[in-house]
Structures are given as structure tokens and as C-alpha cells.
Amino acid sequence: MSAPVILWLRQDLRLADQPALVAACHDGPVIPLYVLDDEAPGPHAMGGASRWWLHHSLHALGEALHAKGSRLILRRGRAEQVIAALAEEAGAVSVHAIRHYEPWWVEAEKALARTLDLVVHDGNQLAPPESITTGAGKPFKIYTPFWRALSHHMPPDEPLRTPAKIPSPSAWPKTETLGSWDLLPTKPDWATGFEDWTPGEDGAHHRLDQFIGEAADYEAKRNLPSEEGSSRLSPHLHFGEVSPRQVWHRVAGEGGGGSSGGRTFLGEIGWRDYAQTILLQYPRVGLRSTREQFDTMPWRTGKAAKADLRAWQRGRTGYPIVDAGMRQLWATGWMHNRVRMIAASFLIKHLLIDWREGERWFWDTLLDADYGNNSVNWQWTAGTGVDSNMFPRIMAPLSQSEKFDAADYIREWVPELRDLPDKAIHDPEEAGCRPEGYPGKLIGHREARERALAAYATTKG
Template identity: 45%
Template structure:
């Protein structure tokens, strides 16, 4: 016979962990034997929380639909509410006479503040709560430098993580859930997270299938097609990367699940071990940026290296707009920006090239690029997005030296030699031969006419000369050092 405690429901607060497997909070709630009330709160009101961008809002909608469907298959429902999460969840806990509330921690200061406020409210109401670790391989306070601070150089950081051995094994997916009495739920469609007029999400729908099942399918497919990742990941036309970043961003798959699946694949096929090691180091970079964010909550707005606060950024709305629209006149840059707009993602090598072009050739503040990516990327992560931009700009942790200015033509010739990536995203240049497609301004009028290209017409002239842009960037850096 069930005790009173076992008949009172327990609440599971879903956050950026929209999955059922390896979900510590859900696992603990299920193991309690009590009815489980699953809740997601869209919180755009709590102080300090960064509202997600438009592409991520589209992804969130699909992910919540997928999670709701998975929960229904187990006999439970997903209650949707909108408002300040601490107040909303405290009210739900009291309305449902909950015995406890479970959630997975997010190691980001504003998210911790919301969780702290919820803990205080539950304590005042006499309701138990349980906080579980869930979004990193290692707790940020477990990796410290000799002076007790978070580490700012990736290689020793990742060595330290690896030295700790395997993370805890992923937790199993519940086979059934004992549902709690139903509570009113808001309608997902009423949140209007998806674009309507205009509906610009066609490319997102064609490219992605959000949800936990799709994440697992993508991981299995990626591991099955190795080897080749370590070398091929730099080539945007080879399609050898995992595509897991948006699934990780929304917690449809956990870093621990990826870790163990990858390690198992390497053990089964030793020949792919170098590829797996490289792949896991990319998971490590996500971890590194999350740890940075835990130490520096203002990562998206403040230079990690204060010397860059005096950098002479240029205000150039015309150049910024050309970059955003993929109209810079540099094919590899424009291809990347058009891929981003269509699919909500961009190949990692190309991300570095387009970011370098903005902050160095155009001398436009990295924060404007970070904000554009935040709005247009489906995988815009709180740590990785600003961490990567600061790395490229030279003002962040483990930063690339500022004087390393990517040459977009050489990068294009090296990593898209046949021009397949450019032709995919800039069809107006498709008729140019391989030796001209990377720098169409070098073609003769006859060659341009034969390919149907009109520079300054259907494709722009370069908005800045590479050598002039590079020299201007180096001069600005020299001026900063003198200051």
C-alpha cells in the first residue's frame, strides 16, 4: 500500500534538458514512486536571463512538441507555463500539493539565481527540492587553476578533464511514468515562437528534425560513418561533422551520452580512435566555454581581456548589413552567411572565416557579430557563442592572436578547392571555373559574361580589399598596444 508521501506528486522542472534519457531530475522523481508532474516554463521575465534568438525559438517549439509526445507515450503530460520560473513553479508546487520539486542545474549565473529563488520559495512553503547536476561533464568548481580561478587555456583544461576519468554513466530512460493529476497547461501555439509573416523557417524545417529521438539518430549516424572526422571536419563540402550542436544546446542529448557512445565506438573500431579523440575535444570546447561562462557571466558583453576595452571599433552599418546578408563580395564569407540564414547553422571552419572578416577586415565590434549569430543560429549556446567570438576577436580566453587575420581567399582555396560549398550557397557564381570562383573580381569581362556573372550587379564587388583590411586591422591593434 502506498504511503501518503508516495501519493503526493513530485514536480520535474524541464529546462535546457528536453530529453527523457540521462535526465537526473526525472530519474530521481521516477525512482521515488510518486506521481510525476512534468513542467516547462518559458521564462522571459526573470532578471538577467538572456532571451533566446529567433532561430532558437523555432527549435524550442519543435523540441517541446517532441518532448510532449515522448511523455504522452509514457502516460504523462507536459504542462506549459509562461512567466518568472521561480514564482510559476512555486505556485504549481503548492496547487498540486507536491511533495518535492526536482530540477537539473544550469551552471550559468542568472539561471542559478532563478533556481535559488525557487529554492527559497519552496523552503518558505515547506516543500522539499532536489538540485541535480546535468549540463556539463565536470562541475566548473572541480577544474581550477593554481590560483583557484577557472582555467583560460583550453589544452591544459581538457587535459585536466581527461585526467578525472570517465564521467558518471548516463542514466536510463524511464520505461513508464506514474502521471500526476492534470493541471491546466498553456498552448504552445499561443506562445508564437515560430515565424509567420513572413515564414522564414522553411530552410530550418528542411535541414533539421529537433527532438531526443533525432539527436540519437544523428549521433549513431555520425559514429557509423567514421573514420575521416579529424581531417575532414575543416572542409565545408564534406559533411563529416556531427550536427549535434543544437541538440546539445537544448539538452535533447547530454554530453555524457555523447561521451560514452563515442568511447564505445572507438573501443569497437580502434582505427577510428584518433577521430573520436578529436570529436570529443570539440565536446570539450563546449565544456570549456560553459566553464568560462560560470566564471564570467558577462561573457557575451564584456571583453575577457580588459585591454580590448579601448579597441577602436568602427561603426559601419552598410558594411555590417552587407556581411549579414552575404553580400561582401568574398564568396566564402557570403556562402557561410547564406548557409546560416537558410539552415540556422554554419560550418565551423567557415564560422571562423566570417567572424574574422567582420572583426578584422571590417573592424566591427565582435558583439554585433555575436548578437547576429545569437538570433540566427539554432545552436546559439550561452557559452560557446560568445566564447567563440571572443576567441576570434583575440580578446577572450585561449584567444587566437589578434594579428592572425584569416585571408578569405586562401581559406576558400584550401578548404573548398573545387568550389562545391560556394556553388551550393551562391548559385549566381556556379558557372565560374574553380580557379576563379574564390575571387571572381580577378576574372576577365569575357570570363564573367560566359559565367553569367555581373560584378556590382547580380554579385557584389568586394566591399574591402583584403590587404587594406588586414593592414588596417594590424594598425588598430598596434594603436591598442600603444595605449
């Protein structure tokens, strides 16, 4: 029998449209391997909500592999060291993997390639990010021209089929047990509200099936928190349980891809590719502002700022739309996209707290926490990114709440306000009917705006 081949799995936990798996099956017996590496990512080691998802996704993948006569090997440690050790143990000389663009994975791939034959495949984007360039051959910094250029490469290639059989080695290496990794919360179990999610490849395609019938209405409903207008595919896409090109072909072919809603949704899939392009240019985008002007921004610190940050995290700001979003996040591991923007803007501009504090909180609490998307989106909101909303454009959360008809959303997540009429629920303090158990506003909108603009003025000169 030929030497075994290691299939290095990361955020690509699927068997269909898995180019690394297909190539590995052609080369020899396959050892599918997942390494839990908490060292290489540094401050971006996987957060608590993501670990919950990972446990269930790996369990589902292990069962899918077993059905194909294969196994999932689990190891923990520094990825390149673990893989090198397993290769020596199993007699493998080559590794197949899907390319990743997070800076720690880029470095791990470089390190591994020095000792083993590492073959990386494109498969987690609509197109390889480095292939979408300006006329001068430079990577794009702004989304709109990037999306225009990416669109010229669409549709993407047809997805690959799941291999009919995955060849197995003559002897399987030892594996750690999933339960020994303690990925699930127990004391206390704060993930009881996650039960509506179904991690894994089957769950991803079930959710995609549901969204196909809703995609045509995406543009009209995606900004309405009280409507179920989002695809809710983001955790499945982050963990690679479904590929972007699988989603593209289903939506374009069956889900009203020619409608305004379908086109808008496909643009959001393109935004994921855009975030990877930014990672290639700014690997530390999750740690520092890409506009140097903001290095001198006088963000609030100290005891009062910490108390405000805690109130924001707990959904106790006195702004119902913000509080509803933050409570939804804690309970379900997800937050409506429009409300994410409102809550993020509130932290940065109303509370004048460094965007990195919000990025860290979302990183720990979002099931779809993705280094590229999370970092680029926070910098877009903060005005610190290369393509971002200007800082002086300060979102008014109270008028946003009313504009996007968030009354029923607020009633669901802020039960203290459940009995208030629509006209009062967006701003019960102004309406004079704030219930005793609901907090007053941390700061008024006008006062917050003036403070934010004054702080911003100090960075310009």
C-alpha cells in the same frame, strides 16, 4: 498519495540519461514543467531560430511523456515565480532540475531555492565544471590544460536508463498550449529551409547513429565545407535532447574513439565543458570583452559600418566563402564550423565591427545558439577572450577558401558563381570574371589588415 514533485526542464529536453527525472520519480508523482522565460535572460532571450527548434523539441518531448503516461505542463513567465505559483497550486514542496550555468539560470536557481526545496543535478556536462581545477584548486582559464585535466576524469559515468514508468499526480495542473506561444515564424515563414532537421530526442539519436559511422574521419573532413564532416549534433546537445556522456560513450565505444578523428571530436565535446567553466568565472562573457584592453578598441560605427554589417548578414560582402556561410546560416539555421570562424573573423577584423554585433546575429539565427559556446567562440576569434586567437593574426578568407577546397560549397550557396571554375570561384573579382549580379568586395584584404592593425595599436598604450 505523496505530494507531487516538479521536474523543471530547460535545456535538458530528454527522458534518457535524465538524472533530475530519475530522482523525481523516486520522490513522488512527477509534474514535468517547461517555463518559457523571456524576461530573465534579458538580451539573451531565445532567438528566432532557437524558438523554431524549441517548438518542435517540446512537441516531441510531450509525446514521449504521454507514451509514459505523463504530461508536459507549459507555462510562461519569470521561471522562479511560475514554479513557486505552480508548487502552491499543486501542493508540491520540492523541485528537481539539472544544473545550468547561464547567469540568468544561476540567479533563478538561487531565488527558487529560497522558497522551495530545489535539488539540482549534474547532467549536461561530461563532468561538473567546478570539479575540474588546477593543482591550486582554481578554475582553468585556458582550454588545453583544462582538457588535459578533464581527460583524467574520463570516461564519464554510464548514462542513466529512461524510467520504465513516470508516476502521475492525482490531478494535473492546467497547461498553456504550445501553439499559443507563437514560436514558429509565419509572416513570412523564413524557416522552410530547416526541414532537414529533426528536433527531439529521437532525432538526436538518429543523428548520433549516423555520425558514429563518420566519426573516424572527423579530423580529416571537419575543415572541408564541401564535405559533410561535421557531426551536426550541436542543436541536439544545446537543447539537451542527448547528453554529452551519451555521445561520449557511443563515439568512444563504436565510433572510432581511438582514432585521431574520434579523439578530436571528443575534444570538441570537452570544449563545451570548457565554455561552462568560463561562464562560472565571467558570467557576462556574452556582453563584454574579458580582456579590458579591448574596452578602448575603436570599433567602426555609423552609417557606413551599419551598411557593411547588413551586407555581411545578407551574404553580400564580395568574399565568396563568407557569403556562402552567411547564406547557409540564414537558410538552414546552421553554418559549417570552419566557415563560422572565417565569417566571424571577417566581421571583426576586415570590417572592424564589434564582435558583439556578430554574437547577436548568430544568437538570433543559429539553431544551436548556446550562450557559453557562442560567446566564448566569438571572443576567441576576436582576441578578446581569456583564451583566444591573438588579434593581429588576421585570417585571410580568400586563401582559406582555396586551402579548404570550398568551391562546391560556394556553388551551393552562392548560385551567381555556380558556373565559375575552381581557380576563379574563390576570388572572382581578382580573376576578372565577377558576374554582374555579385557584389564587389567591401574592402580589400591588405587595406582591411592595415586598418585593423592600426586600430589594435591604439589599445596598447
